[in-house]
Amino acid sequence: MAIVFSGTKLPQTELAEIQKEIYADWGTFRDGDVTINENHKSSADVYESKAVVNMAAYSSAAVATGSDTLTVEKTPVSLTKVQFADTVDYNTLLDTRFERSMAGGAFNTVSSEFDNAVLQDISPAISETMEYATWDGATTAQKALIAGLTPGAAQGSISAGAQTLAAAMPVKLVNSLPAIILHNDSISKVVPGAGLGDYKKVLTITAITSANIAAQYALLYATLDPKVMKQEDMTIYAPLAHLQLIKIANNSVGAASNQNFLVEGDNVSYNGIKILFKPLVGFMIAAPKKYLHILMDLASDISQLKTGENANGAETYWYKNVQAFATWCTNQRYITLYGG
Amino acid sequence: MNAQKVFLNPFDRGVTYEQFLKSLPKGVSISNHLKGKCSQEQINWLKTELKKFKNK
Numbered sequence: 090m091a092i093v094f095s096g097t098k099l100p101q102t103e104l105a106e107i108q109k110e111i112y113a114d115w116g117t118f119r120d121g122d123v124t125i126n127e128n129h130k131s132s133a134d135v136y137e138s139k140a141v142v143n144m145a146a147y148s149s150a151a152v153a154t155g156s157d158t159l160t161v162e163k164t165p166v167s168l169t170k171v172q173f174a175d176t177v178d179y180n181t182l183l184d185t186r187f188e189r190s191m192a193g194g195a196f197n198t199v200s201s202e203f204d205n206a207v208l209q210d211i212s213p214a215i216s217e218t219m220e221y222a223t224w225d226g227a228t229t230a231q232k233a234l235i236a237g238l239t240p241g242a243a244q245g246s247i248s249a250g251a252q253t254l255a256a257a258m259p260v261k262l263v264n265s266l267p268a269i270i271l272h273n274d275s276i277s278k279v280v281p282g283a284g285l286g287d288y289k290k291v292l293t294i295t296a297i298t299s300a301n302i303a304a305q306y307a308l309l310y311a312t313l314d315p316k317v318m319k320q321e322d323m324t325i326y327a328p329l330a331h332l333q334l335i336k337i338a339n340n341s342v343g344a345a346s347n348q349n350f351l352v353e354g355d356n357v358s359y360n361g362i363k364i365l366f367k368p369l370v371g372f373m374i375a376a377p378k379k380y381l382h383i384l385m386d387l388a389s390d391i392s393q394l395k396t397g398e399n400a401n402g403a404e405t406y407w408y409k410n411v412q413a414f415a416t417w418c419t420n421q422r423y424i425t426l427y428g429g
Numbered sequence: 430m431n432a433q434k435v436f437l438n439p440f441d442r443g444v445t446y447e448q449f450l451k452s453l454p455k456g457v458s459i460s461n462h463l464k465g466k467c468s469q470e471q472i473n474w475l476k477t478e479l480k481k482f483k484n485k
Contacts, residue, residue, distance in 0.1 A: 246442075253485075295474070295477075
């Protein structure tokens with residue numbers, strides 16, 4: 090006997106779990122991998138101080154005015170207010186699995202399953218976006234300022250390679266740390282005000298592979314100002330892909346294989362300096378953590394998501410996350426920028 | 430008599446790529462011009478840099 094079926098055939102089962110995107114968390118905000126400065130709304134003054142003293146021949150006479158200098162410089166840093174916001178129309182979820190978790194009544198279209206399984210992804214997605222913004226990207230204005238610098242090979246001038254990397258950075262509403270290190274208006278620089286940062290750059294660099302990564306880190310290490318070597322929070326911030334290249338290099342086959350990097354679980358270091366892997370593109374930053382700053386109103390703003398129902402009978406909902414944000418660097422002469 | 434161009438080391442502080450390129454004698458390659466004055470590593474990097482500079 091033939092069975093005759095007319096109509097549309099539909100799947101009768103579904104995977105219980107909704108398959109999720111990965112939202113990376115590189116610890117910049119969670120672990121405070123740079124200095125997170127809170128309680129700033131629109132702008133903040135950053136003070137830097139320096140003392141220069143002179144040795145003089147002993148005298149038992151009264152101390153006269155000498156030539157020691159105590160310098161205090163103040164640089165105002167503006168924060169940019171940004172938001173992540175949109176509306177959600179749950180009606181588009183009708184005729185899907187989410188309909189089952191909607192309360193009875195035609196007015197009720199809020200799906201608790203959708204809220205718990207999908208909408209809650211907004212917070213980690215915002216965190217990931219802010220991580221990227223911290224390490225890569227610049228405003229249109231900042232990109233133009235970096236492009237306008239005069240390139241040269243020696244220390245004290247930007248490399249053409251850095252300008253190429255900055256030009257290729259994604260346009261963002263805020264400036265990443267590399268963009269701020271390259272160009273800023275700190276009053277505490279050798280040449281105060283808007284212009285090239287006071288960073289040290291690594292000369293004669295080349296594209297990094299697993300074969301040359303140890304040599305390139307050696308170049309970076311050799312460029313560091315010896316004064317920073319004993320700083321407890323001295324850190325190398327490296328692109329994410331370096332972790333793989335380092336592990337490949339450490340496990341290379343052959344007589345010439347050398348374990349140039351110390352890898353202990355998630356902790357990686359080079360010559361005793363901790364390496365943190367961040368979504369940097371082309372640049373590496375070697376600096377004491379205390380010299381790299383993020384200014385925010387509250388660090389917890391990053392995960393605060395407000396939601397509500399739209400007004401005037403609309404059956405849509407809104408969500409909004411608001412943050413005040415800026416990156417900054419201090420004691421720039423002690424920051425080494427590979428790729429700078 | 431042709432005036433001799435002053436040698437400009439691109440790795441000296443304050444020397445820009447523009448100044449260095451202007452100082453290059455006509456018909457002399459960067460490698461030859463810097464031979465003996467800069468390391469091969471420096472010359473290789475400089476050539477990459479100048480390519481990027483010219484493509485700006």
